[in-house]
Every structure is written in structure tokens, then in C-alpha cells.
Amino acid sequence: MGYAQLVIGPAGSGKSTYCSSLYQHCESMRRTVHIVNLDPAAESFDYPVAMDIRELISLDDVMEELGLGPNGALIYCMEHLEENLDDWLADELENYLDDDYLVFDCPGQIELFTHVPVLRNFVDHLKRKNFNVCVVYLLDSQFMTDVTKYISGCMASLSAMVQLELPHVNILSKMDLVTNKKDLEDYLNPEARILLSELNQHMAPQFAKLNKALAGLVDDFSMVNFVPLDLRKESSIQYVLSYIDNCIQYGEDADVKVKDFDPPEDD
Numbered sequence: 001m002g003y004a005q006l007v008i009g010p011a012g013s014g015k016s017t018y019c020s021s022l023y024q025h026c027e028s029m030r031r032t033v034h035i036v037n038l039d040p041a042a043e044s045f046d047y048p049v050a051m052d053i054r055e056l057i058s059l060d061d062v063m064e065e066l067g068l069g070p071n072g073a074l075i076y077c078m079e080h081l082e083e084n085l086d087d088w089l090a091d092e093l094e095n096y097l098d099d100d101y102l103v104f105d106c107p108g109q110i111e112l113f114t115h116v117p118v119l120r121n122f123v124d125h126l127k128r129k130n131f132n133v134c135v136v137y138l139l140d141s142q143f144m145t146d147v148t149k150y151i152s153g154c155m156a157s158l159s160a161m162v163q164l165e166l167p168h169v170n171i172l173s174k175m176d177l178v179t180n181k182k183d184l185e186d187y188l189n190p191e192a193r194i195l196l197s198e199l200n201q202h203m204a205p206q207f208a209k210l211n212k213a214l215a216g217l218v219d220d221f222s223m224v225n226f227v228p229l230d231l232r233k234e235s236s237i238q239y240v241l242s243y244i245d246n247c248i249q250y251g252e253d254a255d256v257k258v259k260d261f262d263p264p265e266d267d
């Protein structure tokens with residue numbers, strides 16, 4: 001059994017920074033994680049790259065040879081990855097199987113989990129290879145300034161949740177930039193009733209019905225669960241990591257092993 005985090009979220013939400021902080025944290029804990037770059041447009045890394053999509057395909061080559069723009073080229077690269085799941089990915093994964101912990105740093109284009117089935121097929125492949133996979137969805141806390149942005153963030157995350165059908169953890173990133181934590185508290189665990197009244201205050205009366213439906217949707221999916229992450233604090237990184245570990249049952253087998261080593265009782 002392997003373990004994997006699929007780190008996704010809008011462009012610039014802090015995915016690569018999260019991966020690098022997680023790597024450093026684990027290193028200081030003497031725990032091994034392997035970070036995989038799935039972003040063909042990435043240029044430099046603050047973490048050692050265990051596997052790299054750029055070894056399979058280069059965004060610049062695709063843009064040049066096919067005359068595509070950056071986003072079209074990215075989709076092309078990811079579809080190329082999809083076609084090579086049984087070749088390139090399978091070969092690379094050979095090096096990491098039992099008990100290994102992989103963290104996939106994904107590109108930020110939201111189309112990847114709303115429009116095309118690439119990531120879905122990617123995780124299905126991981127599951128077939130016996131990986132327990134969890135989606136780690138990063139949302140920038142800077143955008144949680146009012147209820148309309150909060151709802152739109154929730155919808156994007158919900159879309160990934162529905163597409164990927166995996167255990168799903170929402171992280172509110174860049175908490176170090178939040179000066180007034182109180183403003184955010186309302187959004188960490190909000191009630192549908194409060195969301196609705198705020199939405200109605202923000203928007204013209206003709207949206208009342210839509211607002212009710214949206215607030216209800218967010219409530220029904222228990223989306224309203226964001227874990228704040230402040231990368232300055234080891235305790236915050238550790239909390240997030242434990243939370244995710246719990247979702248993918250990492251460490252549970254280890255507990256069993258410990259129990260196995262208990263001295264047998266005299267009969």
C-alpha cells in the first residue's frame with residue numbers, strides 16, 4: 001500500500017510552496033516524503049523532485065511545435081501524461097510502492113479538474129497501483145474576504161470533489177498574511193443560515209433563490225470545512241499533515257505492527 005496527496009487549487013494558491021514546506025517539515029521529523037512535479041510549466045523548485053513530468057514532455061516544445069498558447073499547451077501536456085499512464089508513470093512508480101508517501105504538485109489551471117478527465121484518470125491509475133489518495137485543495141486565505149468569494153472558492157473545490165471522488169481536505173493557505181483572524185473565523189465553519197443572510201445582503205433581491213440553493217449546497221456537502229495553514233508554524237504544518245494522514249489511513253498499519261510485536265500473553 002502506498003500513500004499519496006494530490007495537491008491542487010487555483011493558480012498561485014501556494015501549492016508548490018506547501019509542497020516544499022511539507023518536505024522540509026518531514027525531513028526534520030525524519031520522515032520520508034517524495035514530491036512529484038506534475039506541472040510542465042514549472043521552472044524551479046525548492047524541493048528535491050522525485051519524479052518530473054518535464055522529463056516526459058516539455059511545455060516550451062509543445063508551444064513551439066504546435067503553435068499553442070500556454071494554457072492550451074498545458075492541457076496538451078496533461079493529455080499526453082494521460083496517454084502515458086501505463087508507460088511513463090507506471091515505470092516511474094516502480095521505484096515507489098510499498099509504504100511510500102508521494103505528494104503530487106499539480107498545475108493551477110482549474111480546467112484540469114473541471115473540464116478534462118486527466119486528473120481523474122491519473123488518480124484511478126494510482127488507486128489501481130494500490131495507493132491511498134487524498135485531494136489537498138488549497139485556497140488562498142487572501143481571497144476569503146467576503147462571502148461571495150468564499151462561495152466561489154467552495155464551488156471550485158466542490159467541482160474537484162465531485163470529479164475526483166476522493167477523500168478531500170480543504171486548506172486555507174497563506175494564513176501568515178491574515179491580520180484579522182476574526183474575519184476568517186466566520187468562514188472556517190460557517191452556518192448555512194449566516195452564509196445566506198450575508199449573501200442576500202451582498203446581492204440584488206432577484207438572487208435570493210439562487211443564494212438559498214448555494215448556501216444549502218455548501219451545507220449539504222459539508223464543504224464548509226477549511227483547515228487553516230500557517231507555514232511559519234511547524235505546529236500548523238504538523239496539524240495539516242496529521243489531518244491528511246488520517247484521511248488516507250497513513251500510520252494505521254504501523255499501529256497494527258506495533259501491536260503485533262506485543263509480547264504474547266501467557267495462557
Ligand SMILES: Nc1nc2c(ncn2[C@@H]2O[C@H](COP(=O)(O)OP(=O)(O)OP(=O)(O)O)[C@@H](O)[C@H]2O)c(=O)[nH]1
Nearest residue numbers: 010011012013014015016017107108174176177231
Ligand atoms: N506570505 C505567504 N506567501 C505565500 C505562501 N505560500 C505561497 N506564497 C506565495 O504565493 C505565490 C505563489 O506560490 P506558489 O507556491 O508558487 O503557488 P502555486 O499554487 O504553486 O502556483 P502555480 O503552480 O502557479 O499554480 C508565491 O509568490 C509564494 O511566495 C504563504 O504561506 N505565505
Ligand SMILES: [Mg+2]
Nearest residue numbers: 015016039106
Ligand atoms: Mg506551483
